[in-house]
Amino acid sequence: xxxxxxxxxxxxxxxxxxxxxxxxxxxxxxxxxxxxxxxxxxxxxxxxxxxxxxxxxxxxxxxxxxxxxxxxxxxxxxxxxxxxxxxxxxxxxxxxxxxxxxxxxxxxxxxxxxxxxxxxxxxxxxxxxxxxxxxxxxxxxxxxxxxxxxxxxxxxxxxxxxxxxxxxxxxxxxxxxxxxxxxxxxxxxxxxxxxxxxxxxxxxxxxxxxxxxxxxxxxxxxxxxxxxxxxxxxxxxxxxxxxxxxxxxxxxxxxxxxxxxxxxxxxxxxxxxxxxxxxxxxxxxxxxxxxxxxxxxxxxxxxxxxxxxxxxxxxxxxxxxxxxxxxxxxxxxxxxxxxxxxxxxxxxxxxxxxxxxxxxxxxxxxxxxxxxxxxxxxx
Numbered sequence: 001x002x003x004x005x006x007x008x009x010x011x012x013x014x015x016x017x018x019x020x021x022x023x024x025x026x027x028x029x030x031x032x033x034x035x036x037x038x039x040x041x042x043x044x045x046x047x048x049x050x051x052x053x054x055x056x057x058x059x060x061x062x063x064x065x066x067x068x069x070x071x072x073x074x075x076x077x078x079x080x081x082x083x084x085x086x087x088x089x090x091x092x093x094x095x096x097x098x099x100x101x102x103x104x105x106x107x108x109x110x111x112x113x114x115x116x117x118x119x120x121x122x123x124x125x126x127x128x129x130x131x132x133x134x135x136x137x138x139x140x141x142x143x144x145x146x147x148x149x150x151x152x153x154x155x156x157x158x159x160x161x162x163x164x165x166x167x168x169x170x171x172x173x174x175x176x177x178x179x180x181x182x183x184x185x186x187x188x189x190x191x192x193x194x195x196x197x198x199x200x201x202x203x204x205x206x207x208x209x210x211x212x213x214x215x216x217x218x219x220x221x222x223x224x225x226x227x228x229x230x231x232x233x234x235x236x237x238x239x240x241x242x243x244x245x246x247x248x249x250x251x252x253x254x255x256x257x258x259x260x261x262x263x264x265x266x267x268x269x270x271x272x273x274x275x276x277x278x279x280x281x282x283x284x285x286x287x288x289x290x291x292x293x294x295x296x297x298x299x300x301x302x303x304x305x306x307x308x309x310x311x312x313x314x315x316x317x318x319x320x321x322x323x324x325x326x327x328x329x330x331x332x333x334x335x336x337x338x339x340x341x342x343x344x345x346x347x348x349x350x351x352x353x354x355x356x357x358x359x360x361x362x363x364x365x366x367x368x369x370x371x372x373x374x375x376x377x378x379x
Contacts, residue, residue, distance in 0.1 A: 005374055011367035018360035025353035031341040032350060038339050047338045054335040060249035061328045068321040071245045071257070072314055074132040078261050079310045081130040081138055085264055086303050088119045092278065093296045095119075099289035106284075113284040116292070120266045120279050127265040138306075140263025144240035146170045152235050159228040161201075161220035169211040172239025179226030186226055188212065199226060212237075247320050257320065259313045262306035269299035 030039055038044045038051065098104055099112045127139045136142065145168035148156065156165050171190075178187045179199075187196040188207045195209040202218035216225060241258060248255025262268075266279035273295040274280055281296070283289040 005371045008367060008371055010370060011364060014360060014364045014367045018357065018364055021353055021356045021360055025350065025357055028346055028350040028353055031346045032343065035341055035343070036339055037341040037346075044338075051335050051338045054331055054338070057249045058328065058331045058335065061324055061331065064247045064249065064255075065321060065324040065328065067245050068247050068257075068317045068324065072317045072321075074135075074137060075261075075310050075314050075317075077130065077132045078137040078142075079307055079314075081126050082264055082303055082307050082310070085123050085126060086300065086307075088123055089269075089278070089296055089300050089303060092116055092119055092281075093293065093300070096281070096283050096289050096292040096296055099283035100286055100293060102286070104286075109284050109286070109289065112289075113282060116281060116283050120281065123264070123266040123269070124279065127263070137261050138264050140265065140268060142243055142261040144243040144258065144260065146172060146240045147238050149236040149238060152232065155232055156214075156235070159225060161217040162225055162228075163215050163217070165214040167212050167235075167237050168240075170237050171210070172237050174234045174236050175210065175212065176234045177229045177232060179230045181223050181226060184222050184226070186229065247317075247324065257313075257316065259309075262302070262309065264303055264306055269302045270295035270297075273298045 027043075031037055038048050041048050095112045095116045099109045104112070128136065130136065130138050147153075148165065148167055153165075156162065173190055176189045178189070179185070180187075184199050185196050186199050186205065187194055188210055190210060193209065195207050197205055197207060199205055199216065199222050201216050201220040201222060204213055204215045206213040216222075240260075242260045243258065245257045245259075246255065247257050265277075267277045270277045270281075274291060278292075278295055278299050281288070281292040283292045
């Protein structure tokens, strides 16, 4: 047996094993205290990346779930208002029926017509004030926003010093553009209707006739801007086909639900039977009352159809919400498998490493004491 004092290899070996055990014990303690198996990229780089993606999607799914709930609340507000409008239409039918009968005198028809006018006005008022979070929902404006087709939008975005090209309220179709360099005038034309405006730097160019506008910066060269728009020849606009509600984690139509809410203003109900709808009925005469009966019947059908459409969308949202709840549960489970610590397994590892640490510490003391045998040779 070689006895050396310069290098205690046994002690170094024991110290190395003890250090390794200490690192494993520290990692186990970290997992037990945090509850996560993966606390940093070094723990499991590949699965950490997968987990981060799952967590991002999970956050989107939770917001999407709230979106479906809020969309349903919006529809409930709209449907509640339509219910009251339906009640008023029933009363209008009563008034028209009474006014259409010969047993009602002219003076009484005038009184009945006065009430009918007030009811029609109230239908309009309700349609125009019913809103959700500041957005009107049953006056015909809840249809979403129009958009510029992708190719044209890319070209417009590439024009220097032009921004906020807005067509959100524009009608769908093709708009031709012409520019006169000598006068700095730009002309927008659609279906034979034109509007001409002067383009200036650092200003808003607002074609109110078409609900189209854009802005220029102070650095804009007007002729350059005009030439760029003229080179496009026309701008194609896709009409709104419903307000968008995001019910998924991706930016695609499959992750969105679109719907519009029918206009139930008094001048939009019963328009096939009478131009101007119930807002134009006049039951001060028997003939007018008879016409009003047809108008009100159609208006009742219009409201019933609108409420039916709302109910259909509500049912769809209910299924979407249920699917999101299931998705949230399953994605959470998937992330848990990757990221969460198995506390029972980690506790077993902790106990093992704790025993090894204690044993290693004791053996290090023994290894450090071993060279003292050399002293017996020197005495």
